[in-house]
Amino acid sequence: MPPILVLTGFEPWRGERINSSWEVARRFDGEVIGGLQIKSVRVPVGCTKAARRIIGAIVRYRPRAVIGLGEAGGRPAIALERIAINLADERGALAKSGDPGFTPVVRGGPDAYFSRLPLRAIIRELDRKEIPASVSLTAGAYACNALMYAALHYLRRKPGIPVGFVHLPYEARQAGRHRSLPSMPLPMMENAVRIVIAETARSGKREG
Ligand code: PCA
Numbered sequence: 001m002p003p004i005l006v007l008t009g010f011e012p013w014r015g016e017r018i019n020s021s022w023e024v025a026r027r028f029d030g031e032v033i034g035g036l037q038i039k040s041v042r043v044p045v046g047c048t049k050a051a052r053r054i055i056g057a058i059v060r061y062r063p064r065a066v067i068g069l070g071e072a073g074g075r076p077a078i079a080l081e082r083i084a085i086n087l088a089d090e091r092g093a094l095a096k097s098g099d100p101g102f103t104p105v106v107r108g109g110p111d112a113y114f115s116r117l118p119l120r121a122i123i124r125e126l127d128r129k130e131i132p133a134s135v136s137l138t139a140g141a142y143a144c145n146a147l148m149y150a151a152l153h154y155l156r157r158k159p160g161i162p163v164g165f166v167h168l169p170y171e172a173r174q175a176g177r178h179r180s181l182p183s184m185p186l187p188m189m190e191n192a193v194r195i196v197i198a199e200t201a202r203s204g205k206r207e208g
Pocket residue numbers: 010013019021045046069070071072139140141142143144145
């Protein structure tokens with residue numbers, strides 16, 4: 001059995017029928033890319049729930065790499081998250097009212113961790129394939145950030161394991177509900193994530 005790459009996507013949220021991140025993640029389940037076998041894991045939406053699920057998946061699958069995907073409705077491009085912060089806005093209060101109900105993702109953990117994905121190489125490849133993408137300096141303070149932070153914290157003593165997070169726009173099917181917001185066709189997001197996985201697998205080999 002090849003070593004595992006855990007690829008997560010979220011359940012639908014905010015009244016959507018699908019979550020673009022799971023629509024993409026689930027398509028890779030079982031595939032082998034760059035010598036790593038993809039295990040797609042569906043994650044519930046919530047800071048604590050998401051953090052628990054990713055740690056459970058790491059314990060269970062002992063992955064060689066971890067890539068989280070999330071839906072960031074309204075963003076126009078693939079967003080490679082650079083940083084995860086130790087803040088959990090469990091009720092999404094900051095987004096709704098500006099009133100932050102913050103707790104740490106991990107009590108006593110450092111303020112932040114940086115992505116361990118090879119962001120430069122990934123952006124270069126995405127540019128070459130003309131897939132709109134950029135590096136993002138905030139994954140927010142909700143479930144996506146919590147998942148990324150929890151994974152990086154749990155694997156903090158295993159620096160050779162690439163860990164990171166990518167936000168995706170709405171999938172084109174969701175655009176009907178959000179006519180004024182950008183969306184991206186599923187095949188394009190799938191191509192983007194294939195590049196993220198391939199470059200990550202390559203960087204893991206360089207390091208490992
Ligand atoms: N996006 C949310 C949580 C679930 C999802 O797909 C976020 O950006 O935190």
